Amino acid sequence: MDKTPLLELHDVKKYYPIKQGLLRRQTGNVKAVDGVSFQVYPGETFGLVGESGCGKSTLGRVIVQLLQATAGEIQFGKKGISTMSAKEKLAFKREVQMIFQDPFSSLNPRQKIGDILEEPYCIHTELTKHERREKASELLQKVGLNPMHAERYPHQFSGGQRQRIGIARALALNPKLIVCDEPVSALDVSIQSQIINLLEELQEETGISLLFIAHDLSVVKHISHRIAVMYLGNIVELATAEELFTNPQHPYTRTLLSSIPAEHPRKKRERITLAGEIPNPANPPQGCKFHTRCPYAEEACKKTVPPLIESNGHAVACHLIQ
Amino acid sequence: MNSRLLDVKGLTVQFHTPDGPVEVVSSVDFHVNKGETVGLVGESGCGKSVSSMAIMGLIPSPPAKQIGGEIWFQEKNLLAESPDYLRSIRGNSMSMIFQDPMSSLDPAFTVGSQIDEAMQFHQKIAANEAKERSIELLRRVGISNPELRYHEYPHQLSGGMRQRVMIAMALACNPQLIIADEPTTALDVTVQAQILDLLNDLRQTFGSAIIMITHDMGVVAETCDRVMVMYAGQIVEEAPTEVLFDQTAHPYTEGLLRSIPKISGKKVKLYSIPGSVPLQRDMPKGCRFHPRCSYATSLCQEKEPPIQELAPGHRVKCWHSDQVIAKQGGV
Amino acid sequence: MEYVEITKEAEKKGQFAEQMRAFWKVFSIRKTAVFGLAIVCFVILIAILAPLLAPFDPVEDVDYGNRIANPSATHLFGTDEFGRDIFSRVLMGAQVSIAISVSAVTISAAIGIVIGLISGYYGRWVDNVLMRIVDGLMSFPPILFAIALMAALGNNMGNIIVALAVVYAPLFARLVRGTVLSVKNKEYVEAIQVMGGSHIRILFKHILPNCLSPLLIQMTTYFAYAILAEASLSFIGLGVPQPEPSWGNILYDGRQYMLEAPWITVFPGVAIAVTVLGLNLLGDGLRDYLDPRMK
Numbered sequence: 034m035d036k037t038p039l040l041e042l043h044d045v046k047k048y049y050p051i052k053q054g055l056l057r058r059q060t061g062n063v064k065a066v067d068g069v070s071f072q073v074y075p076g077e078t079f080g081l082v083g084e085s086g087c088g089k090s091t092l093g094r095v096i097v098q099l100l101q102a103t104a105g106e107i108q109f110g111k112k113g114i115s116t117m118s119a120k121e122k123l124a125f126k127r128e129v130q131m132i133f134q135d136p137f138s139s140l141n142p143r144q145k146i147g148d149i150l151e152e153p154y155c156i157h158t159e160l161t162k163h164e165r166r167e168k169a170s171e172l173l174q175k176v177g178l179n180p181m182h183a184e185r186y187p188h189q190f191s192g193g194q195r196q197r198i199g200i201a202r203a204l205a206l207n208p209k210l211i212v213c214d215e216p217v218s219a220l221d222v223s224i225q226s227q228i229i230n231l232l233e234e235l236q237e238e239t240g241i242s243l244l245f246i247a248h249d250l251s252v253v254k255h256i257s258h259r260i261a262v263m264y265l266g267n268i269v270e271l272a273t274a275e276e277l278f279t280n281p282q283h284p285y286t287r288t289l290l291s292s293i294p295a296e297h298p299r300k301k302r303e304r305i306t307l308a309g310e311i312p313n314p315a316n317p318p319q320g321c322k323f324h325t326r327c328p329y330a331e332e333a334c335k336k337t338v339p340p341l342i343e344s345n346g347h348a349v350a351c352h353l354i355q
Numbered sequence: 356m357n358s359r360l361l362d363v364k365g366l367t368v369q370f371h372t373p374d375g376p377v378e379v380v381s382s383v384d385f386h387v388n389k390g391e392t393v394g395l396v397g398e399s400g401c402g403k404s405v406s407s408m409a410i411m412g413l414i415p416s417p418p419a420k421q422i423g424g425e426i427w428f429q430e431k432n433l434l435a436e437s438p439d440y441l442r443s444i445r446g447n448s449m450s451m452i453f454q455d456p457m458s459s460l461d462p463a464f465t466v467g468s469q470i471d472e473a474m475q476f477h478q479k480i481a482a483n484e485a486k487e488r489s490i491e492l493l494r495r496v497g498i499s500n501p502e503l504r505y506h507e508y509p510h511q512l513s514g515g516m517r518q519r520v521m522i523a524m525a526l527a528c529n530p531q532l533i534i535a536d537e538p539t540t541a542l543d544v545t546v547q548a549q550i551l552d553l554l555n556d557l558r559q560t561f562g563s564a565i566i567m568i569t570h571d572m573g574v575v576a577e578t579c580d581r582v583m584v585m586y587a588g589q590i591v592e593e594a595p596t597e598v599l600f601d602q603t604a605h606p607y608t609e610g611l612l613r614s615i616p617k618i619s620g621k622k623v624k625l626y627s628i629p630g631s632v633p634l635q636r637d638m639p640k641g642c643r644f645h646p647r648c649s650y651a652t653s654l655c656q657e658k659e660p661p662i663q664e665l666a667p668g669h670r671v672k673c674w675h676s677d678q679v680i681a682k683q684g685g686v
Numbered sequence: 687m688e689y690v691e692i693t694k695e696a697e698k699k700g701q702f703a704e705q706m707r708a709f710w711k712v713f714s715i716r717k718t719a720v721f722g723l724a725i726v727c728f729v730i731l732i733a734i735l736a737p738l739l740a741p742f743d744p745v746e747d748v749d750y751g752n753r754i755a756n757p758s759a760t761h762l763f764g765t766d767e768f769g770r771d772i773f774s775r776v777l778m779g780a781q782v783s784i785a786i787s788v789s790a791v792t793i794s795a796a797i798g799i800v801i802g803l804i805s806g807y808y809g810r811w812v813d814n815v816l817m818r819i820v821d822g823l824m825s826f827p828p829i830l831f832a833i834a835l836m837a838a839l840g841n842n843m844g845n846i847i848v849a850l851a852v853v854y855a856p857l858f859a860r861l862v863r864g865t866v867l868s869v870k871n872k873e874y875v876e877a878i879q880v881m882g883g884s885h886i887r888i889l890f891k892h893i894l895p896n897c898l899s900p901l902l903i904q905m906t907t908y909f910a911y912a913i914l915a916e917a918s919l920s921f922i923g924l925g926v927p928q929p930e931p932s933w934g935n936i937l938y939d940g941r942q943y944m945l946e947a948p949w950i951t952v953f954p955g956v957a958i959a960v961t962v963l964g965l966n967l968l969g970d971g972l973r974d975y976l977d978p979r980m981k
Contacts, residue, residue, distance in 0.1 A: 084543035084544065084545060084546075085543055097880045099879055127882065129880070130880060131876070131880045133876070133877065138872050140874055141892055144891075152881070152883070152891075156878075156881055192399075193631055199877075202877065206881075221398035221570060221632075222398065222571075222572070222611055223398060223610060223627060225614065226614035226616075226626065226627035227628075230624065230625050248544065249544075250544065251615065251616040251617065251618050254618055255616030255617075255625065288545055289544060289545060291548070292544040292545045293544060293618060294548075294576060294577045295576040296572075296573065296576065296617060296618065296619070297576055298575075298576045298577075298579075298597050298600055299597065300576075301577065304548055306552070307545055310513050310515065
C-alpha cells in the first residue's frame with residue numbers, strides 16, 4: 034500500500050454551542066467530535082465504529098465539508114482544506130464523495146435516475162447532454178442496474194437498488210475517497226451483502242479509498258482494512274481489522290465485541306455488561322470519558338485524559354494498557 | 356393437556372390497493388408452545404409483522420383487508436371473536452413489544468401511569484396497588500431507581516430504558532404470549548445485548564412464550580428455541596434453532612445465514628442472494644424463491660413445493676432440500 | 687447507448703400523457719375529489735364561455751319594463767332593480783371573480799415563494815428579519831387588512847388583486863419556508879452540496895420542485911378564500927366597482943331586496959358556494975394524491 038496518506042486528520046474538533054435563556058447566550062458546548070486524528074491511505078477502507086452519539090457521523094460530515102470543523106486541520110492530498118482556494122475546493126469536492134444511510138431520502142424524489150446521475154457532470158464538466166447520458170448509462174451498468182432504469186423515478190426502486198444509485202452518483206466523478214455513512218444499515222441482510230460486495234469490487238477495480246462509518250461491527254470488520262473505535266467524540270482504539278478483533282485492548286472495544294450477537298446458538302459469547310448509560314456529550318466525564326462505565330477504572334482514569342498511544346500499528350487510549 | 360398456546364392455521368391476509376388485492380400473507384401455519392421463544396425471521400415485506408398484527412387483531416382496516424384462516428389462542432378462534440373480546444386479551448394475556456419505543460410510549464403521560472393503565476384496565480385493581488406493582492416491574496426489568504423513574508416522562512429516558520419500560524408494560528398482566536416485533540433493531544449493540552439478556556432472563560421467571568420477530572440471525576441464535584423463516588408471505592422453513600443453523604434445508608435460509616459477515620475466521624467474499632424480493636403483485640409461479648435460487652430447476656418454476664417434514668419439528672418448503680443439506684455436509 | 691435512442695422515443699410519445707394516467711389512477715379513487723374537479727372545470731368553462739353563453743349584456747341591456755322580475759324563460763335567474771338579467775350577470779361575474787381570485791393567489795404565491803425560499807435557505811438574520819415582517823403582516827385579521835388596503839388604494843379591480851395578494855403572501859411565505867427547512871437537510875440536498883453544487887442549483891433544481899406540492903394544495907384552498915374575500919369586499923362596497931358584475935357586487939345590489947326578490951342574492955350565492963365547495967374537494971383530493979405515503 035502507498036504510504037503517503039490521502040486524507041489526514043489532525044486533532045479535529047466539532048463543537049455545537051448550547052444556547053440558553055432569553056438572550057441565547059452560549060452556556061456550553063456539545064463536544065460531538067473532540068480531537069480526532071487519523072490517516073486514510075489510498076486504496077484503503079478505513080472503518081469508523083461506535084454507538085449512536087459517539088460522533089462518527091458528525092466526523093464524516095466534517096470531512097466532506099458539510100460541516101465546518103471547530104478546530105484542527107484536515108489535509109487532503111497534502112493540502113490543508115482550510116487553506117484551499119475556491120478552485121482547489123471545487124477540485125476537492127470532485128475527489129471526495131459521500132454515500133448516505135437512508136436510500137429513501139438520498140435521492141431527489143422529483144428527479145429521474147438519469148438526471149440524478151447526470152448532475153455531477155453538470156456541475157464539474159462541460160460534457161454535452163448526449164455524453165452525459167452515456168456516462169449515466171455506464172454508471173448504472175457499473176453498479177449492476179439496467180441502463181433503461183435512467184428513465185424511472187426513485188420511488189420505483191427498492192431500497193437496495195436506490196443504494197446502488199447512490200453509489201453510482203458517488204462514483205460519477207471518479208473520486209479518490211468516498212465517505213460511506215452507514216450505507217447498509219437500512220437494508221435487509223441479503224441486500225446488505227450485495228452492497229458490501231459491490232463496494233469491494235469497485236474498490237478493487239478503481240483503487241478508491243473508503244471511509245466506512247457503521248455501527249455494525251461484523252460489517253465493518255468484513256470490509257475494513259483498519260478500524261477506529263469511537264466513544265463520546267474520541268478514538269479509543271485504532272488497529273487493523275484482524276488485530277482489533279483478535280486482540281482488543283481497550284475495555285470499551287472488548288465490551289462492544291462481546292455484545293455482538295452469536296453467529297451460532299452454540300457459540301454464545303461471554304458478555305461484558307456495561308454499567309449505566311452513555312454520558313451526555315454536553316457534560317462528559319473528566320479524565321477518561323469511559324471511566325464512569327469502565328469495570329477497570331482507577332484513580333488516574335478520573336483525572337487525566339489518556340492519550341492515544343501507538344505501538345506496532347495498534348493504538349489505544351487507556352491508562353491501563355500503556 | 357394441550358401444550359400448544361397458539362395455533363395458527365392457514366392464515367391469509369389480503370390488502371386492497373389501487374392495483375388490486377395483494378396477498379401479504381399466504382396460508383401460513385404455525386404454533387407456539389407454552390413458555391417457548393419462537394423466532395419469526397425474514398426480510399422486510401415478507402409478512403412477518405403483518406402475521407403478528409393479525410394475531411393481535413391489530414391490522415388497520417383501511418387499506419381494506421381480508422383475513423382468512425384460524426388463530427386459536429386459549430381455546431378460542433381469535434378471528435371469529437368480537438373486537439371487545441380481543442381488547443380484553445390484548446395487553447392482558449397477550450402483549451406486544453414494538454421496535455420503536457419512542458413512538459409506542461405516549462409522550463404526554465409518565466412512564467408509571469402508562470404501566471398502571473394496562474393493569475387497571477384488565478385486572479381492576481386499586482391505583483396504589485397498581486403503582487406498587489409497576490415499580491416492582493420497573494425494578495425487574497433492570498431500571499435503577501424505579502420509584503423515581505415511575506414519575507418520569509418517556510423523553511427523559513434513553514432508548515434502552517424506554518425499551519425496558521415497554522417490556523415492563525408488556526409484562527404488566529403476566530401475559531402468556533409476548534409478541535416482540537424487532538425489539539432491539541433500533542438499539543445500539545451494547546444495549547441490544549442487555550435487552551436480549553433481559554428477555555432471556557424474564558422468560559425464565561415469568562414463563563411467557565415469546566414470538567421474536569426479527570431479521571437478525573444473531574438475535575435468533577441468542578434467544579430462540581425454534582425458528583420459522585418467512586419469504587414472500589410464506590413460511591419456507593421451520594426448525595429448532597440449532598437444527599436450523601446446523602442442517603439448513605432451504606436455500607433462502609442458507610443464503611440468509613451465509614450473507615452475514617463473520618466475526619471469526621478468515622475473510623471470504625460474502626455470499627449474496629441475487630435479485631430482490633418479488634413484489635406481491637407479480638409473484639413468480641411455482642416456488643416463490645426460484646428466480647433467486649441457485650438450486651432451481653424446471654420443477655421449481657412450475658410447481659409450488661409442498662411442506663415436507665424432514666425430522667420431527669423440521670419442516671421445509673423446497674423441492675431440493677436434500678441437496679441443500681448435502682452441500683453443507685460437504686463444506 | 688441504445689437507451690439514449692429509446693428515451694428520445696419515449697419523450698416523443700409524451701411523458702405527460704403517461705404521468706396524467708398515473709395521476710388519474712390514484713386521484714380517481716376518491717370520488718369526492720373527482721366531483722370537486724368536475725365542479726371546478728365546469729365553473730372555469732362557464733367563466734371562459736360567459737360572453738357566448740350570456741343571453742344579455744350584463745351591463746348595457748337594461749330592461750326597464752321588467753325590473754326585479756321573477757325568474758322566467760327570458761330571464762332564467764330573474765332581473766335586478768335596473769332590469770338587468772341576473773343569469774348573464776352571474777355568468778360574467780364568474781369571469782371577474784375567478785380572474786381576481788386566480789391573479790391574487792398566483793401573485794401572492796409568487797411573492798411567498800421568493801420570500802420563503804430566501805428565508806428558509808439562508809436562515810440566520812435574513813430569516814429573522816423576513817419572518818418578523820411576515821409575522822407583523824399576519825397579525826392583522828385578513829379581511830380587515832384587506833379592507834384597510836382597499837380604503838387606502840381606492841376601489842378598482844387591480845387594487846383588489848393587489849390587496850388580496852398582500853394579505854395572502856405572508857401565508858405562502860410561511861408555508862414555503864417551512865417546506866424549505868424540511869427539504870434543505872434531506873440527504874439528496876447534502877449529496878449535491880458534497881459534490882460542490884451552487885446555491886442556485888440547489889435552490890431551483892432540488893428545493894423548489896419539492897416545495898411545489900404543498901404549495902399547490904394551499905393555492906387551491908386560497909382560490910376559494912379569495913373568491914369569498916372578493917365577495918365580502920364587494921358586498922361592503924369596496925370591491926369591484928359598479929356596474930361591472932362580480933359575484934360579490936351582485937349580492938351587494940340584491941341585499942336591499944333580499945325578502946322581495948331573493949333570486950338576486952340566491953343565485954350568485956349558490957355560485958360562490960358551489961365553486962368554493964368544488965375547490966375544497968379538489969384540494970383534499972390533491973393533498974391525498976401528493977402525499978408521498980400514498981405512493
